[in-house]
């Protein structure tokens with residue numbers, strides 16, 4: 134597993150633009166090396182801002198989007214097309230504007246399994262297969278240190294066997310979600326944790342300070358080859 138590296142940008146806008154540029158290069162490199170690229174998307178403000186920056190980048194078409202597999206680190210378990218679904222926001226920000234990316238979505242709450250997030254999680258795990266190895270896994274970081282929908286001191290953060298779990302009674306709305314687990318996230322070549330703002334500074338400092346993942350799940354989000362914490366100055370303010 135990799136040792137975390139920290140990159141600090143002046144503000145959130147610059148972070149989103151620089152991360153979009155970094156992401157486009159990573160996807161082009163993955164396609165050059167392996168023919169396809171696989172990317173885990175995140176919801177949240179920074180994650181969606183990065184996708185908007187990818188959309189408006191002149192380098193966007195350097196990626197063959199028909200050979201990109203897109204997954205979600207977590208999904209808010211809501212009806213199809215709901216504005217709070219991470220999928221809906223990612224489609225509006227980028228996916229509706231690039232040709233034929235292979236989007237692997239979590240079933241919505243009005244989908245094949247109805248209002249059964251455990252069944253939706255099991256189906257997503259089956260779609261992932263037995264040995265997913267994502268090129269890049271994008272993650273936001275919550276104020277209490279959650280990543281994807283893995284929250285501190287929760288059944289999800291202790292999960293070791295399942296690749297994908299249903300999350301109920303989530304402290305952040307909506308209360309029901311589907312999430313990759315930390316072992317699945319750690320199967321990624323590169324994990325990029327992206328966050329901005331003073332409200333995230335304590336979580337960033339605690340996560341990089343070696344907190345146990347049960348207390349601060351972001352601390353357990355580590356890539357095989359690389360772990361990048363991409364921050365603005367406010368989120369980095371409590372780092373030594």
Ligand SMILES: O=C1O[C@H](COP(=O)(O)O)[C@@H](O)[C@H](O)[C@H]1O
Pocket residue numbers: 175176177178179180206207208209219272273274275276280281282305328
């Ligand atoms: O609800 C969620 O929140 C986190 C963090 O969002 P942010 O707006 O504070 O950056 C996000 O990573 C996750 O995917 C999403 O479902």
